[in-house]
Amino acid sequence: MADPQARFEELVNKLREREYRLTPQRVALMRLLAASDGHPSASHLYDRLQEQFPTTSPGTIYKTLNLLKDLDEVLELGFSDDDNRYDGNKPYPHPHVICVRCRKIMDLEVGMAQNLLQEAAQQSGFQIVSHRLDLYGICPDCQDRE
Ligand SMILES: [Zn+2]
Numbered sequence: 001m002a003d004p005q006a007r008f009e010e011l012v013n014k015l016r017e018r019e020y021r022l023t024p025q026r027v028a029l030m031r032l033l034a035a036s037d038g039h040p041s042a043s044h045l046y047d048r049l050q051e052q053f054p055t056t057s058p059g060t061i062y063k064t065l066n067l068l069k070d071l072d073e074v075l076e077l078g079f080s081d082d083d084n085r086y087d088g089n090k091p092y093p094h095p096h097v098i099c100v101r102c103r104k105i106m107d108l109e110v111g112m113a114q115n116l117l118q119e120a121a122q123q124s125g126f127q128i129v130s131h132r133l134d135l136y137g138i139c140p141d142c143q144d145r146e
C-alpha cells in the first residue's frame with residue numbers, strides 16, 4: 001500500500017484544486033479511504049465516520065464517494081449480491097482476490113493482468129480500455145479457521 005498520509009494529502013489537494021468544500025466529515029472520510037487497504041463498503045465507512053461525527057448522514061458518504069469516483073480518485077467495485085466496495089488507494093483497474101467466506105478483498109499487482117489483457121486484445125481485435133478482474137477463493141484466515 002502507498003503511504004496513507006501522502007495519499008490522503010493527494011485526495012485533499014484534488015478537491016481543493018477544484019474548489020470543493022472540505023468539510024470535517026469529508027476530510028475524515030478521505031483519511032479513512034487513504035488508510036484502508038481492505039476495500040471498505042459505504043456502510044462500513046459510515047460506521048467508522050459516525051464514531052467521530054455522530055451527525056454524519058449516509059448522504060454525505062455517498063456524495064463524497066461519487067465525487068471522488070467522478071474525479072477518478074476512487075475505484076468502485078460493484079457486486080450484484082453484496083455492497084459496493086471502494087479502493088481509495090489504487091483508483092485504476094487492477095486485479096483483486098475476493099474471499100467467498102468473509103468477503104475480504106485484496107489487491108494483486110497490476111502486472112499480473114498484463115498478459116491476459118494483451119492476449120484479449122489480440123484475440124478479439126478490441127482496444128482494451130478498462131478491465132475488471134476478480135478472482136474468488138478462500139483467504140488464509142478462513143483456511144486457518146477450518
Ligand atoms: Zn476469508
Ligand SMILES: [Zn+2]
Nearest residue numbers: 087090106107
Ligand atoms: Zn483494490
